[in-house]
Amino acid sequence: MIPITVVDVRDSEPLVSEVLRSGAIAQGPMVARLEAGFADVAGVSHAVAVNSGTTALVASLQVLDLKPGDEVVTSPFTFVATVNAILEAGATVRFADISARDFCVDPDAVTAAIGPRTTTLMPVHLYGQMADMGKLAPMAAEHGLSLVEDAAQAVGATFAGPMHAGGTRSCCPRACPACRGCGCRPSSPTARTCGTSTPCWSPRMLSSPGTNCPPG
Ligand SMILES: Cc1ncc(COP(=O)(O)O)c(C=O)c1O
Numbered sequence: 564m565i566p567i568t569v570v571d572v573r574d575s576e577p578l579v580s581e582v583l584r585s586g587a588i589a590q591g592p593m594v595a596r597l598e599a600g601f602a603d604v605a606g607v608s609h610a611v612a613v614n615s616g617t618t619a620l621v622a623s624l625q626v627l628d629l630k631p632g633d634e635v636v637t638s639p640f641t642f643v644a645t646v647n648a649i650l651e652a653g654a655t656v657r658f659a660d661i662s663a664r665d666f667c668v669d670p671d672a673v674t675a676a677i678g679p680r681t682t683t684l685m686p687v688h689l690y691g692q693m694a695d696m697g698k699l700a701p702m703a704a705e706h707g708l709s710l711v712e713d714a715a716q717a718v719g720a721t722f723a724g725p726m727h728a729g730g731t732r733s734c735c736p737r738a739c740p741a742c743r744g745c746g747c748r749p750s751s752p753t754a755r756t757c758g759t760s761t762p763c764w765s766p767r768m769l770s771s772p773g774t775n776c777p778p779g
Contacts, residue, residue, distance in 0.1 A: 604719055613770045616715035620648035622769045623711045629654040629682060636676045637685040637713075638668040638694075645687055645713050657681065667694035670702065677702075683709040688717035696722045 572579075582593050594612050602610040613619050624635070635649045639658040649656045659672035668686050684703045686694035693714075703710040714720070 611770045616713075617644040617648060620644060620711070620713060620715075621651050624648055624652035624654065624683070625769060627652075627683060627709050627711075631655075632680055633682040634678065634680045635683040635685050635711075636668075636673055636681055638687045640666055641687040641689070641713065642715070644715070645685065649685065654683070655680070662695070665692055665694070666690075667692070668699075670695050670698035673699065673702065677706055677708070681706070681708060683711055685711045685713060687713040688720060691717050691720055693717055693720050693722040 578593065582588055582591065585591055585593075587593075598610040598612050601612070602608060611622075613622060629635070629652050631653055633654045634657045635652075635654045636657045636659050637645055637649065638661055640661045646656050657676050657678070659668050659676040661667060661672075662669035667689055673684060673686075684699060686696070686699050688694055694712075696712075700710060702708075
């Protein structure tokens, strides 16, 4: 059988040992290093690491303060965590069909799914390729909707040049103009990143309760 992916951790072993020996295995300097490296990959100034892609999605939605009845438009062709995160955040899932071209959510179907209760668009980037953000990002802006991208399967992917899938990325008009985040497998970095300083307070406080996000 040909494996879908082979995880090679040989290069990481010394780093893992370093963390274990340091005694700081939760929020130590290596996490800060991960966040800085991740922000670099995503092309943003801040990243907040959490324990899983699912948590990154939930945290990204929680900072939007969704109310019961608020609708999040997403793809029906995804891992169940996408939908679970929306339900966990207390919102309603509204599916828009996928495109046969890339199996990601079809922008025309998203347009048709947007209704009076829609607050958020949540495209899913699959198999290392991004959904059509060239259409979805302007659409979110035009309708005043938050944009949370599930990039668990596409960390490091780009769309039409400069647009990076840094992970679960969210653009929330109510909170900030360019707020990004990450959801990925435990074997890869999981973080939420943000292009501005202020909105990072919420994900930082969610990732590490009782602490404040350093300004800037
Ligand atoms: C599209 C998608 N979203 C979210 C997740 C959840 O990530 P995690 O398993 O790290 O919670 C996955 C995991 O496979 C995924 O494929």
